[in-house]
Amino acid sequence: MSPQHTVARVLERLVLLLSCVILAISALSAGAVVYIRHEVTTTATRFxxxxxxxxxxxxxxxxxxSEYRGYLLTKDRMYLERYRADREEFRRETAEFRELAGGQVGAEAMDDLVDAGDRxxxxxDVQVTRVADGREGDISSTAATFDRVEVAHDDLVEEVSxxxxxxxxxxxxxxxxxxVAIILASLVALSATLRQSWKVRRYLISPLRSLYSTVVNHEAGAVAARADTTRGAQEVxxxxxxxNSLAEVNDSMRRERERQLDLYRLTSRVVGQLSRRDDEADGTWDDACRELSARLGVDATTIYEIEGDEIVTVGSYRSPSADFTPLLVDISVPALRxxxxxxxxxxxxxxxxxxxxFxxxxxGTADLHGVRAWALHPLVVSGEVVGILSIAAMxxxxxxxxxxxxxxxxxxxxGxxxxxxxxVAELSALDAQKSDFVATTSHELRTPLTSIAGYLELIEDGDFGPLQPRQAHALEVISRNVSRLRLLIDELLLLNRLDSGxxxxxxxxxxxxxxxxxxxxSMKPVADAAGVELVVSTGTHSQPVEVxxxxxxxxxGNLTSNGVKFTPRxxxxxxxxxxxDAWxxxxxxxxxxxxPDEDQAHLxxxxxxxxxxxxQQVQGTGLGLVIVETIARMHxxxxxxxxxxxxxxxxxVTLPRAGSAHASAEPASEGTATA
Structure with missing residues (x-):
């Protein structure tokens, strides 16, 4: 394309012509602007x-x-002080008006206003003096004078306006x-512009529209769209x-971002699989290794756990081409560390x-098995190496x-x-030891406790001779505490069985x-003996539960027993x-x-x-509600x-109704207490 058809040359000619027109307009406008500015400034700063x-x-x-009238009506000096302040404000404003007007605008009207105001x-002041002397003021006596003030003020405003x-x-x-002058100059500029418009359209507008359409399509998702580099001015x-070069770079960056996002999603899925237990069907450590190998495009992924001086494979995947055992199993842990x-x-x-x-x-191990790319990352937790992640490619x-x-x-x-x-394994072992200890201890306590209870009953029945009142009382205390101890052991055994399933x-x-x-x-006799009214209401309709x-x-029974025990006669x-329908x-x-409120969160x-x-020394073990909550949750x-x-x-106590959607649900969350 000829240099005269570049954007620069086309625009040069257009700018030169327009510059001449603009200079003429500027000369004409300068005087008008100065004059208008002077008039506007005078209006804004004076009038x-x-x-x-x-x-x-x-x-x-x-x-x-207003303050003067308030004073005459109330005799409150606060209104008088405000009146005097307003009077000074009026005089100060009249002085500022005279200074700003400079005697050129509204001088005579201003004199009339000041004179009317003073009158x-x-x-x-005459009426104020009358009030100060204890006489009544006459508001009407100043009305005519104030009317003249208003008339004088209206005349002043009219003259200034x-x-x-x-x-x-x-x-x-x-x-x-x-x-008018600017319009005429604009017509001249327009005629000159029309002479150049066809060149601008041919070498600038049409190619730019094509480029814009390409950019829009690219933004809408057509990442393969490219601009036409054969049309338009040199600059276009x-x-x-x-x-096109930028689109190529962006396309490369987009592919890189997609790869990064894909790897982030990969690690999220792998983390989810590592979080699951080995006995869950929807994801294990082997699955995590398979997923990692597939997305990274490698042949073998293995996760090793270091247990003392042994290295154990906890997850592994090898493609058919990776025909070898895990790479690190033959290396001792001390040597590996x-x-x-x-x-x-x-x-x-x-x-x-x-x-x-390496x-x-x-x-040498990699060379022996034909491994040509290898990533090895120790699994470190709190400074201790607990395992190794190995990823290899053939x-x-x-x-x-x-x-x-x-x-x-x-x-x-x-890691x-x-x-x-x-x-978790250590805690599970400790929990099992605890359960075994509780069960064993409870059974061991039960045998001598049963013997004690039997002999107590024989003594109380007089099989060993008559009892003195003090002896009978002591035996009653012993018997009561034996019953408490037996209840505690029974509840411990029940909780242990509930926990273990x-x-x-x-x-x-x-x-x-x-x-x-x-x-x-069963609780009615207990309630009667305690002087507590027990009312049972079951309704007339069957309420089926699977329990x-x-x-x-x-x-x-625990709920009812607690209610009777903690209710006074x-x-x-x-x-x-x-x-x-559901519960x-x-x-x-x-x-x-x-x-008490502070105790309810711990019940x-x-x-x-x-x-x-x-x-109040009410007897109890602190296990009754725990047993109730455990049984309800298990159901x-x-x-x-x-x-x-x-x-x-x-x-x-809320239990799922038999046959409802909740009947086969997992155990619910722990109980709640509110004041």
């Missing part, structure tokens, strides 16, 4: 402030009139003349070429790099920065997962009304059933001592007893408690 000043004078004298202030309008008319006329073609002591992570892209970076024995593989980051993330989490497995899992569909009625009948009968009866315990609720409400902790129960239900001190306590 507008004069109008505003006259308004402030009117406000000041009007406020003075009104004088008349007001007329002068401002005259100024405005001047610069409006100047603006009209300037506008250069921009199109630059866009020594080799990796100063190299926390190794990435070899080629066999030469493996020999250069310890000799590891490099062909050369360039470990990208994103891949190295992904391997480091997987290694970090795998924590291995450490967590160890902790050995408490019986044979469930049947039963009517909850039968269970509640049975508990009510282990003995356990649920034990839970309801003359109180009331209500045991009733409520239900809907059956057993509600035990008493009018007992209640539970489902083992051996915890409310502070007021301890203070897919929950326990809720509401209590107020001195009012009573309501405990609700």
């Amino acid at each position: 507008t402030p004069l109008i505003d000043g006259s308004s402030r004078m009117r406000v000041a004298i009007t406020d003075a009139q 009104w202030f004088a008349a007001v 007329a002068a401002r309008e005259e100024r405005r008319d001047r610069y409006r006329a100047a603006m009209s003349i300037s506008l 073609r250069a921009v199109a070429t630059a866009f 020594e080799m990796l002591a100063d190299v926390p992570a190794l990435f070899g892209h080629t066999p030469d790099e493996i020999f250069a970076l 310890p000799d024995r590891l490099a 062909r050369e593989h360039h470990w990208e920065a994103a891949e190295e980051q992904a391997i480091r993330r997987v290694a970090e989490y795998a 924590h997962a291995l450490a967590e497995r160890r902790v 050995a408490a019986g899992a044979e469930r049947r569909v039963l009517d909850m009304r039968l269970l509640v009625t049975s508990v009510g009948e 282990e009968r003995d356990q649920v009866e034990r839970a309801i 003359g109180g009331r315990v209500e045991l009733r059933i409520e239900a809907d 059956v609720r057993v509600i035990c409400r008493d009018t007992g001592m209640g539970i 489902f902790q083992r051996f915890y007893r409310a502070s007021n129960a301890r203070e 897919g239900g929950r326990v809720d408690l509401e209590s107020s001190v001195g009012v009573g306590t309501t405990v609700t």
Whole structure:
């Protein structure tokens, strides 16, 4: 294309012509602008402030009139002080108006206003003096004088406004003349512009539209779209070429970002698989190794755990081409630790790099099995090497920065997962030891306790001779504490069986009304002996639940027993059933001592007893509610408690209705307590 068809040459000619027109317009406009600016400045700096000043004078004298009237009506000197302040404000505004007007605008009208104002202030002062002397003031006597003030002020405003309008008319006329001149000059410029427009359209507009369409398509997702570099002016073609280069760079960056996101998603999935137990069907450590190998495009991935002086494979995947055993199983742990002591992570892209970076024995192992790219990352937790992540390829593989980051993330989490497995195993062993200890101890205590109870019964029955009253009392105390100890051992044994799952899992569909009625009948004599009214309400409709009968009866019995035990003589315990389509609720409400707010959050902790129960020495083990909550949770239900001190306590056991969607649900969360 000829140099005269470049954007620069086309625009040069257009700019030269327009510059001449602009110079002419500028010369014409300069004078008009200076004149208009002078007129506008005069209006803005003199007449507008004069109008505003006259308004402030009117406000000041009007406020003075209001304060003057308030003073005459109330005799409150506060109004008098405000009146005097407004009077001074009026005089100060009149002085500022005179100074700003300079005697050129409204001088005569201003004199009339000041004179009328002074006359009104004088008349007001007379009335103020009358009030000060104890006589009544006459508001009407100053009304005519104030009317003259208003008339004088209106005349002043009218005169200043007329002068401002005259100024405005001047610069409006100047603006009209300037506008006509600018329009004429614009017509000249337009005719010159039309002469160049076809060249601009041909060499600039059309190619730019094509380039814009390409950019829009590229932004909309057509990443393969490229601009036409054969059309338009030289500059447009250069921009199109630059866009194509930028599109190539962006396409490369996009592919890199997609790879990074893909690796982030990969590590998220791998982390999820490492989080699952080996007995779960939807993801194990082997699956994590398979996923990692597939996404990284390698042939073998293995996760080793170091246990003392042994190295154990906990997860592994090898492709058919990787026909070898895990690479590190034949290396002793002390030797491996020594080799990796100063190299926390190794990435070899080629066999030469493996020999250069890896310890000799590891490099020899890679060569023996035909490994041509190898990444080895120790799994470190709190400074201790708990395992190793090994990723190998049977062909050369360039470990990208994103891949190295992904391997480091997987290694970090795998190390924590291995450490967590160890902790869980240790805690499980400790828990099993605890359960065995509780079961063994409880059984061992039961045998001598049964013997003690039997001999106590024989002594109390007089089989060993008559008892003195003091002896009988002592034996009664011993017998009562033996019963408490037996109850504690029974509850410990029950909790141990519930925790271990050995408490019986044979469930049947039963009517909850039968269970509640049975508990009510067994607790009725206890309540009568304690002087507590026990009311049982089961309704008329069947409430089926799928439960282990003995356990649920034990839970309801614990609730009822607590209600009777913590309710004073003359109180009331209500045991009733409520239900809907999904849940059956057993509600035990008493009018007992209640539970302090600060204790309620701890009621489902083992051996915890409310502070007021301890203070009043009410017997108990602190296991009753724990057993209730455990049984309810094992049946897919929950326990809720509401209590107020001195009012009573309501405990609700909620169990899934037989046949509902909740009946086969997992055990619910722990119980809640609210004040």
